[in-house]
Amino acid sequence: MKAVRTSSRSASTLAMLAGILAAGLVLGVAELIGAFFSTRSAPLIALGSTFIDFTPAWLKDFAIDTFGTNDKLALFVGMAVTIIILAAILGYLAWRRWILGVAGVLFMGAVMVAAVVSRAGASVSDAIPSVIGTLAGLAALRLMIRKLHSAQPQTETTTNDDDGAFNAGGSRPVGASTNARTSVSRRGFFAAAGVTAVVAAATAAGGAVVSGIRNTVNVARERLSFPAPASPAMPVPAGVDVDVDGVEPWLTPNPEFYRIDTALQVPTIDVDTWELRVHGMVEEEIRINFQDLLDSELIERHITLTCVSNPVGGELIGNAKWLGYPIRELLARARPTEDADMVLSTSTDGFSASTPLPILQDERDAILAVAMNDEPLPLEHGYPVRMVVPGLYGYVSATKWVIDLEVTRFADATAYWTDRGWAEKGPIKTQSRIEVPRPFGNVAAGTFRVGGTAWAQNRGIDTVEVQIDDGPWEEATLAAEYTVDTWRQWTHEVQLEPGSHRIRSRAYDPDGVQTEERADTVPDGASGWHTVQFSAE
Structure with missing residues (x-):
């Protein structure tokens, strides 16, 4: 047995x-x-x-x-x-x-x-x-x-x-x-x-x-060329980067740009078949193809994007140069009705975002982007066309692989993340991040330069302050500002005695100091002063 x-x-x-x-x-x-x-x-x-x-x-x-x-x-x-x-x-x-x-x-x-x-x-x-x-x-x-x-x-x-x-x-x-x-x-x-x-x-x-199909699309992507922008980006002035080893570069390379989306398989879209439909509460429905975009008056802008899931001090943020067509111009052609207040953008993978209509119509540079850092959009970042909207978290604005814009009302339609408990509108909160020293790192005692980045897209950073241990708040030195739509680096020189230390930072925008109150990322983004523990030897 x-x-x-x-x-x-x-x-x-x-x-x-x-x-x-x-x-x-x-x-x-x-x-x-x-x-x-x-x-x-x-x-x-x-x-x-x-x-x-x-x-x-x-x-x-x-x-x-x-x-x-x-x-x-x-x-x-x-x-x-x-x-x-x-x-x-x-x-x-x-x-x-x-x-x-x-x-x-x-x-x-x-x-x-x-x-x-x-x-x-x-x-x-x-x-x-x-x-x-x-x-x-x-x-x-x-x-x-x-x-x-x-x-x-x-x-x-x-x-x-x-x-x-x-x-x-x-x-x-x-x-x-x-x-x-x-x-x-x-x-x-x-x-x-x-x-x-x-x-x-x-x-x-x-x-x-x-993979072969994907490679075919990638080959077509690499062969794309774009006309000179009707409105080129301003030259980047000297001094936007601080000279502190460990602080992230002011311009984020494409391979290092964060990626957060709902697509488990990156869509592969043929530019010859791509089409964007603008419809809903408009007087005239609009359909445009990729060549229509290239034939339009494109603008070039540096814009910093932030994910709503970025915790205090997190890395889900990046700054890039974008080439695209102003969304306000496209909406002007469609002529939204007076009672509309939202644009529901939809991706080819089914993701959707609800963006306040007035934000897409004002003077900020919200665009349908076709290029990123002087090359066609990478597949992972929305090729062939994505939305880029300064001042809003991506979950309500940065739709990749976008194929549909429905002009509607918040009262009548909801989007992917708002259906899952996130806030209806997602303005980016003012934040400051410490990048040097690293959490629980060891640095040399004596004179030491700390550094980091602050952002308040569409408002701008006026001041950054730093506090070591329980000492007074001291004003940091800000790097040159490019525009209010990009992040801003900062540095500060401190004197460190051997032992354990704590550093905190806070940023000011034109409305005042960022809130000290700690908040989770849900439902509308994290808040609080970034704190780093480290040691000096």
Whole structure:
């Protein structure tokens, strides 16, 4: 009986392996076939997007605070672990009773289909890859489970029901011929498992196809050229950067610019097919294509963007030079009605943002950007067109891959994040960040230069003050100001005795000093004075 129990445990392990391989086949076939459908048919992306949609705000904030810009990678790792565990359980259930395995696989297939068809812009046909993948996985699981049953040592009174359940009876062995058949069946199981594993690698093939499409778009992007702006950016004066090692550069390179969005798969959009629709509460609906934008009078501006999820002292902020078309000019052509007060912008991936209409119509340089730091927008930052609006957090303004502007009212429509508990309007709060010294770092005692950055987009920074330990607040030296729409660096020289120290900073805009009151990022951005603990030796 001990040998039978050992064999049963081994079979359980192999059944769980069969479930994992079958799940890999489901996703592999679905991803491969999905490469020939729209990007919305990818089941993994759809499942991830659905998970994000139903994730509470506190968990999203935890993910961003913990993983930063690696939050999407963390999500995929978590999804992979979850899928492996569920697939192993389904494999075991299928071995014990086949009908349970069937029900489990079909249920998971239905979840995939529901996730796919619920994505913005998806059609019923986008569910075809998931359906085919589910059927392929079910067939492979059936084959492996049958081989596994056949590979089990049999006794004269042991039977195998049609549905795959075991009914154990006596323990007298049938004979050597049965053992031979068992050995052959076990080899058959491993052969079936091997074939399933190989076919499951179609995920890589499907990914390669998608990658090829992405590369095609990237090649087209790199070949783009833009006309000279009708209104070029002002020259950057000397002195916008402070000479303190460790302070972030005034102009953020594209690869280092923070990325926070809801797109698990970066959209790949052909500029020849891109179109923006302006509609809703307007006297004239407008449709423009990419060439229309290039033929318009483009402006070039340096603008600092900030994410609402940026904690006090955080790094979800960057400054870049943008080239684009003023949104106020486009709205002027559409002529919004007097009772409209909001523009709902929508991305090709379904994200939406609600921006106050007056802000898009005033003299600030809100633009439909096509270039970033003298090159076409990177795919991850909204290629071919995104919104850039000074003075507002990105969740209510910085829609990437934008394809739709609906002029409407806050009373009549809501956006992606406002549906999830964030504030309706998101003006950027005045903040100052200490970048040197680093938290819990060690510096040389004596004369030391601290440094950092402050921002109050669309208002400007007038003063920054620094406090060491419990000493008096001292005014820092500000770097040159470019415009009120860009951040401003600062530095200050202090005298440090050996030991542990604390430094705090606060900024002033034209309305006064930033608030000391600590607030979380939800619902409208963090606030409070940045504090850093460090040591001098």
